[in-house]
Amino acid sequence: MTTDLLDLESLLTDEERAVRARVRALVDREVRPHIADWFERGHFPRELAPVLGEAGLLGMHLTGHGCAGRSAVEYGIAMQELEAGDSGIRTFVSVQGSLAMTAIAKHGSEEQRQQWLPRMAAGEAIGCFGLTEPGAGSDPGAMTTFARRDGDDWVLDGAKRWIGLASIADVAVIWAQTEEGVRGFLVETSAQGRPTPGFTATPIEPKLSMRASIQCDIVLDGVRVPESARLPEARGLRAPFECLNEARYGIAWGALGAGRDALEVALAYAGEREVFGRPLAGMQLTQARLAEMVLALQQAQLLALHLGRRKDAGLLRPHEISMGKLASCRTAIEIAREARALLGGNGVSLEHSPMRHAANLESVRTYEGTDEVHTLVIGQALTGIAAFRG
Known part of the structure; x- marks a missing residue:
């Protein structure tokens, strides 16, 4: 069963669909079989770094020095697929590429870029x-x-x-x-x-x-x-904020991967689970839950895609990124919680992903700007008044 009821597939290019298929296959092969164990043990698989590097996912939005130079939409699609596996894996790619590598690429000297970016793109240096x-x-x-x-x-x-x-x-x-x-x-x-x-x-x-x-x-x-x-081109807080906006843009896509995965698990479970002699999916209240989840997910996916197209056109502004990060995190965490509830008692087991996603999204919703910070960024764009210290 598909969760793409709006046929957002038709809005992607062949190249974008190819990126999605490639990253999804990597997640299915390298992440899904192990993630419950990694999560339970509190373990980050350092050995995954060169695998992600070989796939061109580290600093993939950057050009030169071993970086893939992919589009903003392709980068977003990759983040969505990685976070469908786990937020922690997508976070690694964001910290490495959107934060550390972007800081060096945008604000470093050519010597610094040559020293670090090729090895970081390959996953050889963290x-x-x-x-x-x-x-x-x-x-x-x-x-x-x-x-x-x-x-x-x-x-x-x-x-x-x-x-x-x-x-x-x-x-x-x-x-x-x-x-x-x-x-x-x-x-x-x-x-x-x-x-x-x-x-x-x-x-x-x-x-x-x-x-x-x-x-x-x-x-x-x-x-x-x-x-x-010293990063010679980094002066003032604008420099780290430029890096943060790269990461926030990726989160606007990535969080929806966790939400989509939670919805897909709930949909499959509802189709298989029998209650009172009929599939759980045949219950009106279940269908209402599923319908609300897919509606919210696809609205947020449309926003993320719109932001990606604007970023590729050089038009994306910081408050738009805040709108995407805030909307996606809110949407994803509510879907994960609702999916967990639909699974009943089975939903608290690591056999199923929704509760793991919900727990991870508490962090995703907090880092790179809390809900409150992004709300005030949007408020400033609306009113022209910065209320952060008010």
């Missing part, structure tokens, strides 16, 4: 993106991490929290205040096989969400880097 702090989540302008000049070097002190991949990263993109405003730095996490002095990344455990992913606390205690480690 990156992380250190912006959020323990006391400055939704307000990165309040960051206290500071970088001071010391001769030809910079010395970084501070802390970051909820930093994806940090404990396995080879390079950390660290954002810090300086006497001249916010700047970005590339901190190699080890040198000549030894940990970089003063840099510590500790996984945050235990977690109830995103268990097949890694999020860390970072401590920077007198970390010394040369001037060549």
